[in-house]
Amino acid sequence: MSKTILPTKLWAAYEDFLYSFQTAVEQTSGQVFSPDRPIASCFTRSGNATVEFKRCLYLKGLRSRRLSGSKRLDLVIMAMEELERGTGEHDKEVWTLRKSTVQLNYIVVADGVGRLAQALHFDFDQAGQRDHPFFHVQLTDELIAAAECLVGHVDFDIQPPSERSECYVTTRIPTCDMTLASVLYCLAADHFGGAIFNQFAQEVLSIEDRLPPLRFDALKKSVDTSPLHFKSVHWFAHMQST
Amino acid sequence: MATEIKVVLFEDAERTKSELVSALKKYLPSGGTVVAFDSEKIAESEGDRKLMYEERLRLILSRPPFDPVTLLVADRDLSMSVHFRGMSVSAVIEAAKRLAIPICSYARQPGSEDYKWRAGWEEGHILLSESDDDDLARQAVLAARGFAEIGSRLPELVDDELRKSPSKALAALLGKPEYVDKIALYSVGDQNRLSEVPIKGRVEQDWVKRIGCFLGYWLWDSILRYPGLLVNEVAAASHLNIATDDFRVPEVQSVFKDALYSGPFADASKPRWWRGVVDDLVSREGFNDGLEFVRRKVKNAIRPSQCWVDATKPAGYYCIISDKPVSLDNSKGGLSWLPRGADLTRISTPVFEEYGPWIGS
Numbered sequence: 145m146s147k148t149i150l151p152t153k154l155w156a157a158y159e160d161f162l163y164s165f166q167t168a169v170e171q172t173s174g175q176v177f178s179p180d181r182p183i184a185s186c187f188t189r190s191g192n193a194t195v196e197f198k199r200c201l202y203l204k205g206l207r208s209r210r211l212s213g214s215k216r217l218d219l220v221i222m223a224m225e226e227l228e229r230g231t232g233e234h235d236k237e238v239w240t241l242r243k244s245t246v247q248l249n250y251i252v253v254a255d256g257v258g259r260l261a262q263a264l265h266f267d268f269d270q271a272g273q274r275d276h277p278f279f280h281v282q283l284t285d286e287l288i289a290a291a292e293c294l295v296g297h298v299d300f301d302i303q304p305p306s307e308r309s310e311c312y313v314t315t316r317i318p319t320c321d322m323t324l325a326s327v328l329y330c331l332a333a334d335h336f337g338g339a340i341f342n343q344f345a346q347e348v349l350s351i352e353d354r355l356p357p358l359r360f361d362a363l364k365k366s367v368d369t370s371p372l373h374f375k376s377v378h379w380f381a382h383m384q385s386t
Numbered sequence: 387m388a389t390e391i392k393v394v395l396f397e398d399a400e401r402t403k404s405e406l407v408s409a410l411k412k413y414l415p416s417g418g419t420v421v422a423f424d425s426e427k428i429a430e431s432e433g434d435r436k437l438m439y440e441e442r443l444r445l446i447l448s449r450p451p452f453d454p455v456t457l458l459v460a461d462r463d464l465s466m467s468v469h470f471r472g473m474s475v476s477a478v479i480e481a482a483k484r485l486a487i488p489i490c491s492y493a494r495q496p497g498s499e500d501y502k503w504r505a506g507w508e509e510g511h512i513l514l515s516e517s518d519d520d521d522l523a524r525q526a527v528l529a530a531r532g533f534a535e536i537g538s539r540l541p542e543l544v545d546d547e548l549r550k551s552p553s554k555a556l557a558a559l560l561g562k563p564e565y566v567d568k569i570a571l572y573s574v575g576d577q578n579r580l581s582e583v584p585i586k587g588r589v590e591q592d593w594v595k596r597i598g599c600f601l602g603y604w605l606w607d608s609i610l611r612y613p614g615l616l617v618n619e620v621a622a623a624s625h626l627n628i629a630t631d632d633f634r635v636p637e638v639q640s641v642f643k644d645a646l647y648s649g650p651f652a653d654a655s656k657p658r659w660w661r662g663v664v665d666d667l668v669s670r671e672g673f674n675d676g677l678e679f680v681r682r683k684v685k686n687a688i689r690p691s692q693c694w695v696d697a698t699k700p701a702g703y704y705c706i707i708s709d710k711p712v713s714l715d716n717s718k719g720g721l722s723w724l725p726r727g728a729d730l731t732r733i734s735t736p737v738f739e740e741y742g743p744w745i746g747s
Contacts, residue, residue, distance in 0.1 A: 145700070146627040146674070146675045146677065146690065146691075146700040147627070147675065147700075147714075148675065148701045149625075149626070149665050149668045149669055149673070149674070149675050150665065150669050150676055151665060151666055151669045151677065152568075152662035152665050153662075154660075155563075156567065156568060159571075159729075163571065163726065179721070180718060180719055180720050181714055182719065182729035182730070183729065184729060185702070185714060189674055192672075193672075193729065228671075237670065248574070273549045316720070341676065350565075
């Protein structure tokens with residue numbers, strides 16, 4: 145299949161954001177590995193007016209204050225987002241984000257063994273998912289499968305969790321609008337902090353505006369109706385119409 | 387272009403010098419001149435003759451009939467130069483650097499294809515590897531015109547904001563401020579160029595001249611060379627999923643005429659296109675790739691691109707060493723010396739396996 149050609153401004157916003165994030169990681173002496181493919185090639189046509197973006201990142205040696213010096217914190221990120229082309233004012237082409245799932249695997253590495261310390265995914269679907277908060281994070285114990293970004297860069301054997309926890313697999317926590325960009329932004333705050341985070345935040349300020357906006361009409365309407373109360377009902381507003 | 391072009395030629399073989407002067411004159415625009423550096427006819431004080439070659443050259447080039455120089459063109463071997471015995475192009479390059487004059491060097495020995503891509507990686511000047519005088523002169527004049535264009539337009543463009551960022555200055559110069567981030571990515575992985583960045587303050591007096599020289603090298607040697615921001619014919623065809631021969635058909639190229647690059651160093655015989663404009667032309671009308679687009683706009687018989695390593699696969703990318711279309715699966719990218727912005731530039735797997743130790747990772 146030939147590659148999908150998309151407007152430059154669309155994929156360039158992702159490229160610029162990811163590059164800024166990589167620069168920030170490298171400033172903390174960490175490393176970022178990603179598959180040997182340009183960002184533009186991570187978008188594939190998924191429908192007449194939709195494209196899917198898929199990219200994994202392997203962050204090696206993430207800064208963590210809690211971890212002892214003999215251990216290393218690595219993070220595998222798998223992002224899948226779906227974008228839709230529409231028409232805005234004056235018939236201008238507008239791309240919006242329909243879906244976003246960002247999976248994270250935190251791995252603590254010691255003595256050549258990697259232990260899955262935390263697995264979670266952030267999830268959003270424009271159509272809303274039954275019984276799911278509109279934007280949410282789900283704690284799991286699932287390893288990211290077939291992560292291309294790991295090939296040739298992993299120096300440990302992964303040790304899966306010994307006991308499965310039912311709590312992990314059922315917990316869904318409502319969040320604000322978390323997308324790949326938001327997740328990376330929060331990771332930068334969590335793990336870099338201070339001057340490096342400030343510099344990163346400054347750099348990506350203009351890029352944020354170029355990323356496709358999310359559509360969350362039901363949630364927005366619900367919050368607009370009673371903006372002074374953050375009620376749980378807001379997070380399930382998409383189900384009011386079902 | 388208001389600026390008059392003056393090319394100064396360094397060549398120690400008299401016959402070659404005469405041939406090259408004629409060839410250069412043929413391509414120079416009206417008002418352009420070629421001055422051959424004739425060391426026998428240059429008046430120098432005894433004191434000056436004791437200086438290092440590069441300093442002597444700096445003093446000589448600062449005076450008439452040389453000053454002001456648009457471009458120096460120098461043979462790599464100048465060892466037979468009278469009064470400059472054993473001189474190499476390095477002395478001329480250093481003098482050019484001190485004066486912020488752009489320089490092209492050439493080697494007239496026919497080089498193999500291997501030599502062509504390896505030699506092209508030298509930094510701090512432009513290397514022309516054409517073995518034919520006519521081609522060499524054409525390329526040199528193309529470079530001179532480009533540097534003259536940059537030199538004449540830069541003073542009116544550069545304000546305090548642009549002075550802070552070479553990427554912004556280049557984006558403004560190219561009339562594409564929207565591509566400033568992509569241009570900035572061409573500075574990543576290009577560490578050799580860092581030492582050439584003119585520092586404002588230290589060299590305030592001739593900062594515009596120096597930044598013009600810097601931007602010209604950067605444009606010629608990196609941005610125009612490695613497909614990503616701009617695409618040459620093979621890279622454009624591959625990226626669009628069109629067979630290279632079919633892309634060369636005038637009716638097909640006319641579909642992309644709005645994307646044609648016309649800035650400094652634009653070469654009608656080796657056209658380049660703005661990749662972003664090409665992409666926007668295709669995607670704006672909802673086509674999946676360039677092939678669908680030209681089949682609809684021109685004719686249905688246009689063939690798709692093929693990866694040269696595995697013809698069953700569409701190409702999509704460009705091998706910088708073999709100059710052929712290649713697929714993602716049969717190539718390697720992300721090498722440390724490739725500019726980060728050059729996302730369509732890759733090395734075919736068989737070529738990488740052959741040259742691997744020399745190419746790096």
